[in-house]
Amino acid sequence: MVDQQLLQLAVVFLAALAVGGIVYVLVFPYISGEKKAEKRRSSVATRQSASRARAANDVLSTRKKEVQETIKELEAKQKSKKKATLQVRLTRAGLNVPVRSYWLASLMLGAGVGLVVFVTGSPAVVSVAAGFAAAMGIPRWLLAYMTKRRQKKFLIEFANAIDIIVRGVKSGLPLNDCLQIIAAETPEPVKSEFEDLVEQQRVGVPLSKAFDRMYERVPLQEVNFFSIVIAIQQKVGGNLAEALGNLSQVLRERQKLHGKVQAFSAEAKSSAAIIGALPPLVMLVIYITTPDYIELLWTEQLGQVMLAGSAIWMLMGVLVMRKMINFDY
Numbered sequence: 001m002v003d004q005q006l007l008q009l010a011v012v013f014l015a016a017l018a019v020g021g022i023v024y025v026l027v028f029p030y031i032s033g034e035k036k037a038e039k040r041r042s043s044v045a046t047r048q049s050a051s052r053a054r055a056a057n058d059v060l061s062t063r064k065k066e067v068q069e070t071i072k073e074l075e076a077k078q079k080s081k082k083k084a085t086l087q088v089r090l091t092r093a094g095l096n097v098p099v100r101s102y103w104l105a106s107l108m109l110g111a112g113v114g115l116v117v118f119v120t121g122s123p124a125v126v127s128v129a130a131g132f133a134a135a136m137g138i139p140r141w142l143l144a145y146m147t148k149r150r151q152k153k154f155l156i157e158f159a160n161a162i163d164i165i166v167r168g169v170k171s172g173l174p175l176n177d178c179l180q181i182i183a184a185e186t187p188e189p190v191k192s193e194f195e196d197l198v199e200q201q202r203v204g205v206p207l208s209k210a211f212d213r214m215y216e217r218v219p220l221q222e223v224n225f226f227s228i229v230i231a232i233q234q235k236v237g238g239n240l241a242e243a244l245g246n247l248s249q250v251l252r253e254r255q256k257l258h259g260k261v262q263a264f265s266a267e268a269k270s271s272a273a274i275i276g277a278l279p280p281l282v283m284l285v286i287y288i289t290t291p292d293y294i295e296l297l298w299t300e301q302l303g304q305v306m307l308a309g310s311a312i313w314m315l316m317g318v319l320v321m322r323k324m325i326n327f328d329y
Contacts, residue, residue, distance in 0.1 A: 084216070091217050093146035094189060102139065110135025150189050154218055155255065157190040162226065162248040169241040175230075176201060193218060207234065222251050265325045272321040279314060 084092070086099050095102075114131025118124065161182045168178035179201075183194040193214055200210040211227035229247055233240045286294045297303035 084219075088216060089143055089147065092150070092219070093143050094150045095143075095146070106135045106139045109138060151218065151220055154189050154193070155220065155222060155251075157186055158222055158226075159248050159251040159255070161186050161190050161194070162244050162251065166241050166245045166248065169244070175207075175240070189218075222254070225250070268321075268325040272318070272325065275321075276314065276318050279310070 086102065090097060090099070090102060110131040113134035114127045117130040118127035122130075164182050164186070165175065165178040168181065169175065176198075179194055179198055183191060183198045185191075186194065196217075197210050197214055200213065201207065205213075208227070208231050211223075211230060215223050215227055225247055226244075229240075229243050233243060283294060283297075297307045
């Protein structure tokens, strides 16, 4: 009987102890303030994470504003540039000659053409007009042709030059050393342009100013993109290798697009060339076979009017076809 009472007391004591432990575990945090401390810690952590997020957003927005301001400054500089002088156009064509030599060669060419036209029996007014047109037109056309050819060669090697900078920066070389490597190892005309860039840096010209002069000598959008990337990286910072790698990929994609456009428009250009050359060729064949029949076009007044009207219509047709097969991209 005594053992049963002791057993019951032990069971009651253990049950009371278990209940007291449960109550202690559940109630003690509220009594001791641990729950409030935990809430304060969680609220502080939340505020800290929110402040970090706001700080990160502020840094990102500030960076975006700086990039936008840099791009606006570069665009404003480009819009404020004046028309290229003759010396700059000669440099763009790769001709290291003074302006005086250009005008002297133009004068000699015009005099030669005028003399040839005058010797063939044309009036003096026609000879002077032909000489003036030759002196002012042919050198300018030749200069534009040489400039376009040089820019095409520049674009072919420019993406490879940017890849040299990307690999050099990834391996730990500074930008100036990468530019020196390009100036020493790349083919023309990229070699000469980067040589000028390196020489300007050696004499203390800022890199942004040197790139502005490079863009003046080679007025291509690709060079403009390159100068913008370098300028933004210097002012704002960032991963230069990644930015230039993306730029190199964009330049190669533009070259691929240019090749596709040339391939798609080759048939239209051939058709335009054939259609434009047919009337002069037919007139030449008729003049060789029966000259008396076609000489009426330039001996009679009505024929001269018809010839002038036909030339105007042909010119309009050629310009329309040229506009149709030239694509902007």
